[in-house]
Amino acid sequence: MKYWHETLAVAQRILIELLRRRRSLVFWSTFPISVLLLNGCIFAERAKLSMAQAFAIAAPLTLVGAALFFSCLGGSVAIVVAEREQQTLKRLFISPLSGTSYFLGMFLAHSCIGIGQTLLVYIVAGFWGARFNGSLLLGGTIIFLSIISYVGLGFILGTNLARRTEDVNSLVAAFGVPLLILGGAFVPAFLFPKTLLRIAKLDPIYHMSEALLGVSASGDDLSSIAWHFWFLLGFAILMVGGGWLFYRRMLIVERRL
Amino acid sequence: MLRIEKLNKSYGRQLVLQDLTLQIGAGEIYGLLGPNGAGKTTTINIICNLLRADSGVIAINNQPVSNATKPLIGVAPQENLLYKTLSCEENLNFFAQIYGLRGLHRRQQVQASLAAVNLTERAKSPVATLSGGMQRRMNLAIALVHQPKLVILDEPTTGLDIEARYEIWELILQLQRQGITILLTTHLLDEAERLCQRIGILKNGRLLAEGSLAELRQRIPAQEILVVQTQDEERAIERAGKWGFIARRYGNQLAFWLPEHLELKEIVSRFEGIPVDSIARQPVRLEHIYIEFTDKNNA
Numbered sequence: 410m411k412y413w414h415e416t417l418a419v420a421q422r423i424l425i426e427l428l429r430r431r432r433s434l435v436f437w438s439t440f441p442i443s444v445l446l447l448n449g450c451i452f453a454e455r456a457k458l459s460m461a462q463a464f465a466i467a468a469p470l471t472l473v474g475a476a477l478f479f480s481c482l483g484g485s486v487a488i489v490v491a492e493r494e495q496q497t498l499k500r501l502f503i504s505p506l507s508g509t510s511y512f513l514g515m516f517l518a519h520s521c522i523g524i525g526q527t528l529l530v531y532i533v534a535g536f537w538g539a540r541f542n543g544s545l546l547l548g549g550t551i552i553f554l555s556i557i558s559y560v561g562l563g564f565i566l567g568t569n570l571a572r573r574t575e576d577v578n579s580l581v582a583a584f585g586v587p588l589l590i591l592g593g594a595f596v597p598a599f600l601f602p603k604t605l606l607r608i609a610k611l612d613p614i615y616h617m618s619e620a621l622l623g624v625s626a627s628g629d630d631l632s633s634i635a636w637h638f639w640f641l642l643g644f645a646i647l648m649v650g651g652g653w654l655f656y657r658r659m660l661i662v663e664r665r666l
Numbered sequence: 667m668l669r670i671e672k673l674n675k676s677y678g679r680q681l682v683l684q685d686l687t688l689q690i691g692a693g694e695i696y697g698l699l700g701p702n703g704a705g706k707t708t709t710i711n712i713i714c715n716l717l718r719a720d721s722g723v724i725a726i727n728n729q730p731v732s733n734a735t736k737p738l739i740g741v742a743p744q745e746n747l748l749y750k751t752l753s754c755e756e757n758l759n760f761f762a763q764i765y766g767l768r769g770l771h772r773r774q775q776v777q778a779s780l781a782a783v784n785l786t787e788r789a790k791s792p793v794a795t796l797s798g799g800m801q802r803r804m805n806l807a808i809a810l811v812h813q814p815k816l817v818i819l820d821e822p823t824t825g826l827d828i829e830a831r832y833e834i835w836e837l838i839l840q841l842q843r844q845g846i847t848i849l850l851t852t853h854l855l856d857e858a859e860r861l862c863q864r865i866g867i868l869k870n871g872r873l874l875a876e877g878s879l880a881e882l883r884q885r886i887p888a889q890e891i892l893v894v895q896t897q898d899e900e901r902a903i904e905r906a907g908k909w910g911f912i913a914r915r916y917g918n919q920l921a922f923w924l925p926e927h928l929e930l931k932e933i934v935s936r937f938e939g940i941p942v943d944s945i946a947r948q949p950v951r952l953e954h955i956y957i958e959f960t961d962k963n964n965a
Binding site: 411414415417418421422425426429430495496497499500501502503504505506664 | 711714716717733736737739741743745747748749750751752756760761763764765766768792808
């Protein structure tokens with residue numbers, strides 16, 4: 410129960426802070442919608458698809474490739490960095506809050522944001538006739554694994570590579586944007602040349618996108634997306650483990666008043 | 667309440683704490699004084715279980731310091747470590763939850779902490795909109811929300827104006843009246859003098875002196891301090907030496923320790939023939955004792 414209450418407290422705090430910054434909330438909502446509309450229109454035009462087909466492809470790519478990336482990865486990096494800058498992390502070190510609860514709280518808060526973005530993306534895509542065709546459970550699992558991966562990666566980057574808020578932008582620009590493009594967030598992977606596709610297979614965002622695309626647009630089951638799914642699961646475990654190790658490392662360095 | 671015995675800590679070859687031993691009784695305000703780098707913050711870090719000592723014993727309420735003792739301690743750090751976009755109530759609610767307070771008890775404690783620091787009317791205000799003094803009080807409220815047995819105040823009034831300082835002092839005394847034990851670190855010696863029952867002077871990781879103000883006064887052979895302004899300091903020092911006055915310099919002031927109480931007439935007569943501009947008598951204050959101990963150690 411201790412962990413649950415602590416997790417809830419951390420998640421609640423992050424969400425209240427987000428709600429207080431109304432402008433950020435509007436931007437977090439505008440971003441996936443605008444990317445979705447652009448992707449949908451481009452796919453329809455270039456791949457000669459109906460609007461429903463184009464948006465059925467655009468929705469999962471936009472969601473895991475762009476929306477969750479910026480909210481869950483960028484968001485978790487920004488929270489860790491803000492806590493370090495404001496030094497509120499020190500207050501947390503003094504308290505009995507465990508690192509596990511802190512991570513889980515961050516994950517829970519970003520899951521709420523992710524669910525909000527998922528609803529937003531699929532409502533807008535649904536307006537153009539797109540439908541979620543596969544198993545909701547499998548689709549939900551892929552989305553949650555993507556959120557865990559992003560939050561874990563956010564911990565790794567936030568605790569080690571970004572010390573100030575300005576660092577977050579440069580980190581996202583340096584690592585994030587190339588991975589997004591290679592992951593098929595803006596241009597679907599089926600349009601990639603073969604060499605690029607081979608490289609893309611090393612990019613976890615590619616596997617997130619392909620897994621959700623298969624389930625959402627084509628109604629694939631687990632066996633059809635097995636390779637992407639297991640890659641994503643392995644990556645999620647790796648990121649959680651890495652995030653935990655890097656968080657511990659930061660504790661050793663920064664656990665001082 | 668707090669027992670520290672032969673605590674040692676070093677960073678590499680640098681000894682930060684050397685055989686530090688002190689005890690703080692329940693309901694006592696103990697002032698830990700010392701120049702920067704004396705080891706005060708390291709001591710606090712060890713009490714809060716953020717750092718491990720190389721050797722020695724440290725116990726709160728007879729429990730060795732560990733994660734389990736964290737709820738017994740409330741810390742108000744030097745900086746106001748607050749979530750600025752959250753309201754006072756939300757900040758307190760968050761920390762109360764983390765310290766395991768639930769339901770009605772949590773809500774009551776949040777309100778009680780706000781009342782204790784006179785911020786009930788600003789409960790819904792975002793912390794960012796509070797004045798510096800109010801933010802400092804909020805910093806203290808967070809340290810109190812879980813009803814700790816020991817409160818550590820790290821320079822609680824640094825950077826505050828005099829009015830805000832008085833408010834914090836009154837708050838600290840109120841806490842003591844409620845039976846809370848307080849460990850206070852400060853660079854403001856009048857603050858320590860005003861609030862603390864006992865004072866420890868720390869330098870280079872060693873406790874150089876400890877006791878009540880009266881006990882510390884007895885550690886230096888002066889009944890009074892005489893501040894003398896003269897164009898001929900050399901002669902004044904020489905003359906004072908003949909009478910057994912010990913010369914000291916406090917900043918740019920020339921001062922003498924008087925080993926016994928003397929009438930002003932007698933004092934003036936002892937400097938006869940020396941062009942003295944002014945003579946001021948002062949009681950022996952903590953700053954004189956502090957400088958004596960910390961400078962002596964330097965020499």
